[in-house]
Amino acid sequence: MAVKPSATTRPAVTQRPYDRAPARPLGEAAAGGRDSVLLRAAFAFPVPAGHEVPPVDEVAVIHRLSPETGEIAWMPDGRTFCYGMVRQETSSFRCGRLPEKAPAPGLLHTHRGDSDRGTSEDNLDEVRDVSFVIAEGGPKRFDHLKRGKGMGAVHQAVVRFPSGRMVTLLTFDQPGYGSGLDPEAEICRSDGAVCFPSDPVPY
Secondary structure, three states: OOOOOOOOOOOOEOOOOOOOOOOEEOHHHEOOHHHHHHHHHHOOOOOOOOOOOOOHHHOEEEEEEEOOEEEEEEEEEOOEEEEEEEOOOOEEEEEEEOOOEOOOOOEEEEEEEEEOOOOOOOOOOOOEEEEEEEEEOOOOOEEEEEOOOOOOOOEEEEEEOOOOOEEEEEEEEEEOOOOOOOOOOEEEEOOOOOEEEOOOOOO
16 A cells, blocks of 8 residues: 655655666557647647657657547656647647656656646636646556546556666646545556545645
């Protein structure tokens, strides 16, 4: 049974090797011909300064929402990540370095949560916030142990570095407005070795 970190203390520094070569997605996460429209839509928008559009074989497709929408990510080395949320109106990218301190045991990075559309008073009940999490290891599945109100499914992709090290990339969505917070909501890996609060994610 995983032990949750205290809210008042941060976990110790995660000691991990840093690969200098890029990771490549495994299995269904590998971008293929069916993803050409999605990738074209994604990279019609610029990636953040200092980062480059990756080769197709380095792109992990975390969630195929439709042929032209979804969530993707890539890791050009063991310290660096880029994540993209692709929707009909726009694509948004976040790139950065993994933090030296783990946000929670077994996690490498967390981000909550980008709105999946522009907001107005007329569409607040349709807005979804999409969270992005990077977890150490693979390929075991993650899922809700206790699902927060209105929270969507957990989507994941596993990538592997040439060293053999694997990392799991996760996304899940929840109502952007009006649902409140559920401190008991939790996502766990199937073996129970990694669990984390999902509403909101630790940071």
